[in-house]
Amino acid sequence: MDFRDTAEEARFRSALRRWLQENLPEGWGSPGYQEPEGEARVEFYRDWSRRLYEAGYVGLHWPKRYGGHEAPLTFQAILLEEVGRAEAPEHIGVIGLGMAGPTILARGTEEQKERFLRKILTGEEVWCQGFSEPGAGSDLASLQTKAVQTDGGFVVTGQKVWSSFAHIADWSILVARSDDSGDKHAGLTYFLMDMHAPGVEVRPLRQITGDAEFNEIFMDSVKIPADRVVGEVGDGWSVAITTLMNERANLGFALTSRLDVAFRKLVTLAKATGTNGTRAADDPLVRDRLASLWTDVQALRFTNYRAFSSFLRTGVPGPEGSVAKLFWSETNQRLTKTALQIEGAFAMLGTGSDRAVEGGRWQNLQLRSRGNTIEAGTSEILRNIIAERVLGLPKSR
């Protein structure tokens, strides 16, 4: 057990830090910086993703033949930490890198790997996820989107929801029902769907913060060729599980280092904010809360490291990822709530008010954090997974 970088890891980390310092987009992170909007925003992120790729920082642990570098997995962990630490923009291919790509690598055909993987890395093609439906959230296997087999492929009709990036996506990983005669888990098939195909319509959903990060996807007789099925027809449930385990395995490092950054900003806020003539940072109750949050962040960091070690040993993401995601989501909710409490009455003022503290960013983050215990597996589902798969308790359903 050694929590320090090896010489090789340290070299990689410092080169990466230097690269980030020298290459962050002009003005990024400075006070008053405004990200571009609309089409320009998509171009901005695509450009950034391309530069990351060209510098050799995307797909570190993916096979070389698909554009990766076959670097040790620890390098990927370092990358996620450092990008989070520098508060650098994210690669546009969040879903492609974290979900679609690993699933294609694990379960896809050679043709699918050749066709899709490199373009995920370069940011040329953006992916979204078509899993949840209005009638199928936590009970994903009850989904009703129909895939009817025809000559040379399938015709898909139905509706998906809570799909981040769908409004800019070129492709979607999609689970649909190809057979409704038997068990609900048995009749599912996993597809790679062209988001530009006729019959696909995307409508943005405005969320609790007022932003529209995610969307509904409507599919009306969308044709999907047979060679866009991942795994066997009818085996979509097990492919979907591959995707979901990867989703949670990949979340950890990036989220924790962002949480670490958020914690440092919270400390800055506590030092800058006065109530009744004393700094919030001198209030014993606030200090206890901050010490506890710091402990949470460290606990999460080292729990990720432990989960990562078991991943390195077994090669498949384990259920530890469920512990980390559950703990992270609740920590982020506590952290952002603490910021509001430190702000006092100013917590009422959101973005757009010239009297808002730090432009109202904490209000936005706090509201956004409520989604954390719902997205990527609700806390209730994660507790079921821990109870049943880790602790071996009997199934509740």
Place this chain on the structure above:
Amino acid sequence: MDFAFSEEQEMLRASARELMNDRYPPERVAAIADGGGFDREEWPAIAGLGWIGISVPEEQGGAGLGFLEELVIVEELGRALYPGPFLSTVVLGLEALRLGRAEELISDILSGKRIATVGWAGEDGRFDVDPAPKVSWDDERLSGVKLFVPDIGVSDLLVIVGGTAQGAGLWTVDRDAEGVTWRELPTVDGTRRQGEVTLREARATALHIDGPASLERLRDRALAALAAEAVGLGSRAIELALDHTRTREQFGKPIGAFQAVAHQLAQAFLEVETARSLCYWAGWAVAEGTPEASTAAAAAKARAAEAAVAACERAIQTHGGIGFTWEHPLHRYYKRALGIAATFGWGDSLRARVAADLLDPP
């Protein structure tokens, strides 16, 4: 980066667990806790295993391993509610003697011939470092009162932590020397008994130490070890609850199938596992003497003790009535967890120090 224990460390854990299962099964621990306490005749067997000097270099007569290995053993001892003086003699006493370079006493401890404990807190019950609890040292004679001296009944050597006008100090004194009176205090946790020591101009030997830094090192070892004990016993309490809820049936099915029960245990698992991560980090930091060792040890002990207490409470709750009886072993896990929480500072006082480290840079 490497975040896993080595094969050798895992083997050490397995052998410690096996030995505890064999020699200190719950009914044996119950008999010791409810009866006359640990028998010091059982201690030399621990010496025979090489565990006493586990983190002492070979040239000084130890096993030449590190504090992480010591922590692995402590975790297993915590899991078994081991009622012997390992924390007092190995984690604290032996390290104190090493800090003070008391060579002759060190070899007596390593052989199992003598058992040392540490008197730290004064009459206010605080385990402070700077200033350390006040004692008086005059003309080679030591006076003062020490409370919460663990395993006093089986120890024959006392290491006294104290502060005088000259600063922090460590002294050794024979428990049964002239001028020393001691008694066991009736503790809630029968597996670790605490004593009171009164020194009235007792003839003591002052050890040469590096002031508060030495005491900090000692305290950080204790905090990391207490965290490891808590993680060990918290995990065991969850296992007992799992065994029960997998088999106990109500309404026609095992109660573990009810989410109201299962989610409590999932939460307990999450809390103990995240505390375990902190504990291993703190153990590594203390072993390596890294700058964050002190903060990490405080955070780990605070969180691990709280996780263990909560795990025991959930285990008692999910056991129903039987979990509330004296007959069932759970109460001893709970009491040991509460004892761990209460010694060397409850979570809030440890967090106050963490907050100072984070918010008030010197």
